[in-house]
Amino acid sequence: MSGFASWIGGALGWTLGGPIGAAIGFAIGAAVDKATSKGLLLEPPKRGSQQRRKRVDPVYEKRRRRKTVREKQAQTKSGDFEVSLLVLSAIVMKVDGEVSESEKDFVRNYFTKMYGKQRANHAFKLFNGLLKKEDISTRQICQQIQMYMDHSSRLQLLHYLFGVTKADGHVDESEVDLIEKIAGYLYINDRDFQSIKAMFYNPVDSAYKILEIDKSATNNEIKKAYRKMAKKFHPDKLEHLGEEHMKGANEKFQKVQKAYEQLQKERGF
Known part of the structure; x- marks a missing residue:
């Protein structure tokens, strides 16, 4: 024990x-x-302590x-x-x-x-x-x-x-x-939630949801969205958690890549 x-x-x-x-x-x-x-x-300190507190500037305290x-x-x-x-x-x-x-x-x-x-x-x-x-x-x-x-x-x-x-x-x-x-x-936010959800439930428009865009998006908007999502879900973002967590990070990143490649193929760009 x-x-x-x-x-x-x-x-x-x-x-x-x-x-x-x-x-x-x-x-x-x-x-x-x-x-x-x-x-x-x-145990975290309890509120309402009898200890006298110094008066501080509220703006400074918030910062x-x-x-x-x-x-x-x-x-x-x-x-x-x-x-x-x-x-x-x-x-x-x-x-x-x-x-x-x-x-x-x-x-x-x-x-x-x-x-x-x-x-x-x-x-x-x-x-x-x-x-x-x-x-x-x-x-x-x-x-x-x-x-x-x-x-x-x-x-x-x-x-x-x-x-x-x-x-x-x-x-x-x-x-x-x-x-x-x-x-x-x-x-x-809801866009990030729907993006990750689409990685598992594959709706008809999953590629668009993963990239957090609508079907009406132009090819240039798709490219821009891909760069944004690739940056957001890049494995390096979780480097501070250690190597053991990099596999899960790579899975998200790869799904973003596949979504982009799917739209490239469908639209021919």
């Missing part, structure tokens, strides 16, 4: 405390006591907070992304009232490919605990992620969640609706 606690402590990063910390604390049970005693899980958020977003690490994946996956998989073995296998295999068998086994213990927890607040979890995770990493989270819903070959509408709600909480 000590190995499990050490792994959790090393993976948490900015997820210490807050709604994510609370969900994880419940899920890992006895391991939390040991982790807490070592200072791994910390300082924005700077702090940007710095924390830039420091998003693989462990932060990993824990966020587990929590959001558990939320999405439970929404239709039934968690299939194929969905569980998808999570286990995904983590095994990224982190290796030993670390994946530890992650899956936490994941099973999260599946049993009933009162995880989707909105609060997403607000914490949005505040401290960069936009490219949040897009990758969304891409992964669609993979989870497709894992059992049956997509429940409630799962897609929840992912759309999660996207909103993560400050991912």
Whole structure:
């Protein structure tokens, strides 16, 4: 169990405390006591403290907070992304009232490919605990992620969640609706949401949706859209998460390329 606690402590990063910390604390049970005693899980300071605060200029304070958020977003690490994946996956998989073995296998295999068998086994213990927890607040979890995770990493989270819903070959509408709600909480706009969704559900106009354009777009507008999307979904955007996450980033990038090549072929340019 000590190995499990050490792994959790090393993976948490900015997820210490807050709604994510609370969900994880419940899920890992006895391991939390040991982790807490070592200072791994910390409670955020409570509001209404009796400590006297200095008066500060509100404009300065607003700028300082924005700077702090940007710095924390830039420091998003693989462990932060990993824990966020587990929590959001558990939320999405439970929404239709039934968690299939194929969905569980998808999570286990995904983590095994990224982190290796030993670390994946530890992650899956936490994941099973999260599946049993009933009162995880989707909105609060997403607000914490949005505040401290960069936009490219949040897009990758969304891409992964669609993979989870497709894992059992049956997509429940409630799962897609929840992912759309999660996207909103993560400050991912509708065009980005529809783009990633089209990578998995292949509607008739999927190539246009992936490139975030309409069918009426000119050839020059298609070329411009491709350059924009290739930049947005380029694997280098996730380099800070480590090599283990580059495969998923490449999958998104390749789908953008295929969408562009499809339109080139259809239009003959």
